[in-house]
Amino acid sequence: MSEKHRFASRMIGNPVTRRTLYAFLFFFAGSCVGVAQSQAQYVAPVERSGFQRVTSYDTLQVFLKEIGSTAIVHVETLAKSKSGRTLVVAKVSSSKFGEDPRKLRVLLFGQQHGDEHTGKEALTMLLARFASGDLNSLLEKIDLLIVPQMNPDGSELYQRRTSDSVDLNRNHVLLTSPEPRALHDLFYQWLPQVTLDVHEYGTLSRSWSDSGFVRIADTQLGMLTNANTSHEVYSLQHDEIFPYVAGYMHGQGYYFQEYIVGSPSDRVRHSTTEINDGRQSFGILGTVSFIQEGIKWRTREDRLERRVKSQFASIRALLEFCSTHADKIINIVSQERARLLTLSGKPIAMKMDHFAGMRDLRIPVRMVATQRDTTWRVKPYHGEVRMQKSISLPDQYIIERKDSAIVQLLRRHHIIVQEVKQEAQVKVTAYTIDSTFHAEVEEDVQPFVSVSSRSIAKTLKPGDFIVSTKHLQSILIACILEPESMWGLTKYEQFGYLLKEKQYPVFRIQ
Numbered sequence: 001m002s003e004k005h006r007f008a009s010r011m012i013g014n015p016v017t018r019r020t021l022y023a024f025l026f027f028f029a030g031s032c033v034g035v036a037q038s039q040a041q042y043v044a045p046v047e048r049s050g051f052q053r054v055t056s057y058d059t060l061q062v063f064l065k066e067i068g069s070t071a072i073v074h075v076e077t078l079a080k081s082k083s084g085r086t087l088v089v090a091k092v093s094s095s096k097f098g099e100d101p102r103k104l105r106v107l108l109f110g111q112q113h114g115d116e117h118t119g120k121e122a123l124t125m126l127l128a129r130f131a132s133g134d135l136n137s138l139l140e141k142i143d144l145l146i147v148p149q150m151n152p153d154g155s156e157l158y159q160r161r162t163s164d165s166v167d168l169n170r171n172h173v174l175l176t177s178p179e180p181r182a183l184h185d186l187f188y189q190w191l192p193q194v195t196l197d198v199h200e201y202g203t204l205s206r207s208w209s210d211s212g213f214v215r216i217a218d219t220q221l222g223m224l225t226n227a228n229t230s231h232e233v234y235s236l237q238h239d240e241i242f243p244y245v246a247g248y249m250h251g252q253g254y255y256f257q258e259y260i261v262g263s264p265s266d267r268v269r270h271s272t273t274e275i276n277d278g279r280q281s282f283g284i285l286g287t288v289s290f291i292q293e294g295i296k297w298r299t300r301e302d303r304l305e306r307r308v309k310s311q312f313a314s315i316r317a318l319l320e321f322c323s324t325h326a327d328k329i330i331n332i333v334s335q336e337r338a339r340l341l342t343l344s345g346k347p348i349a350m351k352m353d354h355f356a357g358m359r360d361l362r363i364p365v366r367m368v369a370t371q372r373d374t375t376w377r378v379k380p381y382h383g384e385v386r387m388q389k390s391i392s393l394p395d396q397y398i399i400e401r402k403d404s405a406i407v408q409l410l411r412r413h414h415i416i417v418q419e420v421k422q423e424a425q426v427k428v429t430a431y432t433i434d435s436t437f438h439a440e441v442e443e444d445v446q447p448f449v450s451v452s453s454r455s456i457a458k459t460l461k462p463g464d465f466i467v468s469t470k471h472l473q474s475i476l477i478a479c480i481l482e483p484e485s486m487w488g489l490t491k492y493e494q495f496g497y498l499l500k501e502k503q504y505p506v507f508r509i510q
């Protein structure tokens with residue numbers, strides 16, 4: 001079907017807004033007088049519903065088909081979910097996606113949590129604008145990868161997790177679910193310099209209202225918090241991008257703040273330092289990686305228009321910054337990614353925590369007693385992350401043949417693992433596990449391990465594995481493999497066996 005007919009057929013039987021009616025009349029008049037290059041106008045399903053309904057999986061697929069082979073947007077299948085639904089990626093470019101290395105590559109993905117719809121809706125609106133040719137100026141310096149719906153199964157069930165109960169935003173280390181695995185494959189294919197993971201936060205929690213507040217930020221933008229993250233990337237996020245997006249949002253009449261978790265009676269902090277979520281797992285690879293949290297009210301449709309439009313505005317502001325500072329961002333990221341190849345012998349943070357620092361944070365809140373909107377100076381505020389324990393990064397790690405499950409996991413992260421072909425004697429550092437105790441960290445109970453190390457001669461046997469750390473994934477490799485890493489494999493049930501023997505089965509070559 002031609003663009004024209006597709007557009008016309010969509011108009012029939014759908015609620016027609018004044019804007020789309022004018023667009024249609026203009027388009028119709030244009031074709032009557034023979035305007036050669038008329039641009040079809042696309043409208044996202046949530047807008048067509050007058051912001052009355054969130055978009056179902058089926059409706060989303062129809063929409064993606066409509067826009068999927070336009071001049072600007074090209075839609076491809078990314079993966080199948082556990083229940084067989086399709087995840088798509090839309091490649092958005094004013095030329096051919098990925099062809100021009102001077103263009104900044106940005107990856108946007110939404111709805112990892114199935115009950116958080118507004119990220120998907122905002123990304124769908126963005127796709128409609130691009131397909132209609134409305135945002136062409138943004139694309140002069142950037143190419144975009146957009147995955148609007150990471151968790152179609154959870155979305156249809158209106159639940160956070162997938163149909164087999166996986167929290168996808170805690171699966172970015174193990175990568176056992178097809179959805180995040182496909183997202184990481186996409187990342188390694190194109191190595192985007194900027195990533196944004198779009199979510200929603202609940203505002204009606206008792207822990208806040210009991211303290212007399214309801215949080216009302218339309219969107220929160222979260223930056224990198226892991227202590228291993230580069231200072232340059234963090235400064236770009238915190239000192240330049242964040243104020244730009246904040247200014248844009250205030251100008252549009254929205255409340256906006258830096259992303260926090262915790263509550264007034266607990267430790268308010270800038271979310272987890274863990275590397276198994278969508279933000280930090282890419283951030284640890286030298287990426288300017290963000291999380292954005294729109295607001296969640298009582299139901300999925302409650303105040304839907306403002307929720308979707310504010311998510312859209314916040315994403316648009318980020319893209320505007322990226323577009324006008326593309327060269328600078330490319331430079332910072334390529335320097336950081338080059339640095340990641342040279343970390344052998346350098347300290348890598350294994351344990352870290354949030355502390356009250358010198359910074360001050362004020363956030364928009366509604367007072368429960370008076371229903372007045374005001375600003376609250378966050379207290380107690382644990383806004384700084386400090387390293388508590390580090391190791392020196394070795395040149396290589398040795399993994400024994402029997403632990404091929406670790407190797408499979410590393411390969412899911414596109415880490416190059418070599419197999420030993422010939423028996424050889426090498427000097428390695430071996431870890432002895434001295435003690436393991438369980439403690440709560442960021443609302444989860446997990447093992448904390450203490451080790452001592454000694455130098456031993458080890459016979460490498462055919463089938464054993466060697467992992468070099470001279471890779472983009474250098475910090476990730478250490479964080480996964482080191483026994484004292486608070487975010488390492490030992491915290492996952494599948495790898496609990498690593499702590500069973502006195503000797504930890506991963507060895508270091510310095």
Ligand SMILES: [Zn+2]
Nearest residue numbers: 113116199200
């Ligand atoms: Zn979420």
